[in-house]
Amino acid sequence: MPTPDRTSLAAIVTAGRELLERGGPAKVSMQAVADRVGVRAPSLYKRVRDREALLQLIAEDIVDDLGTVLAASDGTLTGLAHAYRTFAHTHPEGFRYLYASSPDLAHLQRTSEPVLQAARATVGEERALDAARLVTAWATGFLSMELAGAFRLGGDVDGAFEYGLAQLEVALRQS
Known part of the structure; x- marks a missing residue:
């Protein structure tokens, strides 16, 4: 047996x-x-199989978890950015690891779809991928700096996040 x-x-x-x-x-x-x-x-x-395979499975699980969080947002770029920020604060090491790992393309595509849909609604099909990349890059950079404690000059970090996000939306709607 x-x-x-x-x-x-x-x-x-x-x-x-x-x-x-x-x-x-x-x-x-x-x-x-x-x-x-x-x-x-x-x-x-x-x-x-080994530690590398385990780390790959962990990365894919993090991506799937993020995808679930994004899909549960209101679907707007603002809502998605807030969900992304909440995820980063809830899972800071997982958030950092996302960008140090290489989850497979299928996992990434599922997670990216809500952002692409919001970008399509904002700028149209032709520039949706560019807009999604812009918002994701800005938010990832902001959150990486925030988690690292890099905003040490004072001021309201929450307000700065809202300001940056609002400016991005204005710029995208004008394009």
Whole structure:
């Protein structure tokens, strides 16, 4: 009779994400994940080829989670930017890891669709991808700096986010 499974791939990925949030990718090891799910490290290899494969699964799970958050927004560029910011604040290490990893194209396309739809509604089909990239690049840069504590000159960071977002929308609507 085969040995019963004592963990699942979903539990392994969840444990990996929890470790990632506690200390970045360096904290994600097969041993640490095994300890977290209550098995010996060799047991993980039944589900995950190696640490690189685990990190890939974690990245794809983060992208899927972000896609769910974006899809639940009101679908406007402003709503999407606010959902993106909330996600970054809730999962700061996951947010950072998104841009240090390479989730597969299918995951990225699903996550990008709400942003592309909002961009189409704002600027039309022809420039939708450009507009989506502009908003995403601005928001990612702003949030990366915010999470790193780079806004140290005083002022209202929330207000600056709103100002930047409003200016982007005005510029996009004029194009």
